[in-house]
Amino acid sequence: MSGEWWWTYVVIAVAGWLATDIWRWMGVLTGNRLDEDSEALQWVRAVATALVMAVTAKLVVFPTGTLAGSPLWLRIGAAAIGFLAFLLAGQRVGVAVVTSTLLLGFGLYWLGV
Amino acid sequence: MRGITSLPALILMTSFVGFSAFAFEAGITRSEAIFMTISIWALPAKMILVGMMASGAHVAACFLAVTLSSIRMMPMVASIVPEMRNEKTPTWLLLVLSHFVAITAWVFAIQRLKDVPRQYRTTFFAGFGITLTLTNTLIVAVCYGLVEAFPPVVSGALFMLTPVYFLASIWATARHLVVKLAFIIGVVAGPLMALVAPDFDVLYAGIGGGTVAYLVERFVIRPRKAAQSGVANER
Incomplete structure (x- = not known):
């Protein structure tokens, strides 16, 4: 059965689509009961933010692909200096993105990665 | 739909160019990659599924790995729903729209929804979310199989765009x-x-x-x- 062409689509639909949308639907059902100024929503906001930031920090600390072989100090340094520049520039997101990307690009080039 | 040419949308598009290359290398076909993009949407979940499928894992193991990585969707969706709906918003509409929530659309929602009159917020999110998903599905369709044209220095630096964008925009909002x-x-x-x-x-x-x-x-x-x-x- 697993040799049929449509089997892969079944795997994607069950192990991908259903596996992700279950949580989105549960989010709607939970969020529908939360009041915009409630304490519970404050907690949900905190959990959502901490989750997203944990995923984000892991992208920098444990990258896959091309960056996997680059030094940790370069990645953290580029991200940290970019964030600092963003704070100094009145929280302009573009400043962070351009600074970090250029620093990392120059760093990789200089190290010959 | 000016949101679609904004910085976060453009950054996400470069990530999907990367996903196309990854799917190609892992032996996923073009139409499978397209189906994944439209049906799963969240990039980390797709990367995990492709990795699991490439290693020949059982469908139950794939489900477990993807679903554990996607629990974060629940608080993400729950935290924007109270801001998005009004008294008349039907639940089925929120269930449909929730499919288009992933990190980029979530950041966009917490940034912009507050400036949109409440009765237009679902329409506003639908316009951005659905366009973003379809645009990136198109990117996967077109870029699939194109050899990684970028030198490693460039692709490495591009990889950094996503986390730095999240760091700065979530702090700013x-x-x-x-x-x-x-x-x-x-x-x-x-x-x-x-x-x-x-x-x-x-x-x-x-x-x-x-x-x-x-x-x-x-x-x-x-x-x-x-x-x-x-x-x-x-x-």
């Missing part, structure tokens, strides 16, 4: 102190937990870190602020 606390705890706890408990790291960092941030704000910072303003009022 944090309207509550508790969100900033959760941000800092999440950034530190994510990589630390990956060393201690690699399978459930994001969950521990998120649920544990978010709860700590909430408790600190609620029981340490808020009473102190209240006490200070109380003293100020007496003078």
